[in-house]
Every structure is written in C-alpha cells, then in structure tokens.
Amino acid sequence: MARAFTPKVVTANDLIEGDVIYMTADDSWTRNLAEAELITDEADAQIRLLDAQRQAVRVVGAYLADAKPGLNGPEPTHFREDFRRTGPSNYAHGKQEAQANV
Template sequence: MLDGSWTADPGKAQLFEDGPRAELALLEAEAQGHIVVGAYLAEAKRGPNGPEATHFREEFRRRGPSNYFHGKQAETVTA
C-alpha cells in the first residue's frame, strides 16, 4: 500500500521500518476488507527496486502459484 493505494507489485509496496507504524497500516488495511483480503505484515529489506522479501516463503508467494505437473502427472499430459 502506497499513499492509500494498493499494488500487486511488491517492489512498489511501502516499506515500514517502524513497528508501530506498520501495525497501524495493517489495521487500516484490515478495515478495507471490501478491497483487500488477508493483509499481513512480512519481513522485508530495502532493495535496488523497492522492498525485497527476506524469507523464502514471501518470495515464493510473490512468484505466484506453481501449477505445474510433476512426476506421473507430467507423463500423462498430452499436448
């Protein structure tokens, strides 16, 4: 959330370095349940292109779902 707006691009997200301000922003996000669902705080650091995840779980979520077939599923898929 940057200046009250929302973005799907984590690089454009607002980085809070003050815990109380981050908690306040989370409360504001939760009050906007008609716009955003499941808001939560995640550990991040400053990067050259905006905030960067510091935990692999957040990086995995940023990449989106991995709906690729593996193993026997991949063998049975026909083009």
C-alpha cells in the same frame, strides 16, 4: 526478551482476483512488491496493518511480512514471501506468464 523490529510491508490477497497485493505509501494497492511501502517503525506498521484490515471490501488476509530495502524497492527476506510474489506454482498463468518472471 522481545525481538528487535525488522522492516515490513503490508501484504494481502485481492478479494476478487485472489492475487497477492501490497500496500503502497499512498494507501493504494499494487501487485508489484517493489512499489510497496517499506515500513521501518513498529508503531507505524501496526497502524498500516489496521488500515489494510479495514478494507475488507478489497482485500483479505492482510498481514505484515518481513522485507528489506533493495535496489528497486522492498525485497522479501523469507522464502514464503518470495514464492508468493511470483504467483501460483501449479502452471504458468498470471504473473508467471510475464517474461520478467521467467
């Protein structure tokens, strides 16, 4: 028996800078998960993933990540995605330098 579809966001890494990025509803990319498009239809999710994978000059490793609606936009449902959105863990740089992530 197949699992029921749960909401997703398209995520990848920026090819040049390596940052975690998320696809928005207007086909652009953002480093802020709250600005990502929350996809609630399985067929739409597959199409959006294919759109992302075609952007190989901009992104690498695109995939669908489970998410849920939040007060300010999509929120992760799995520890891995929550960890990815805060940036590298080896020392404070990038997203971890921002006061909002402390």
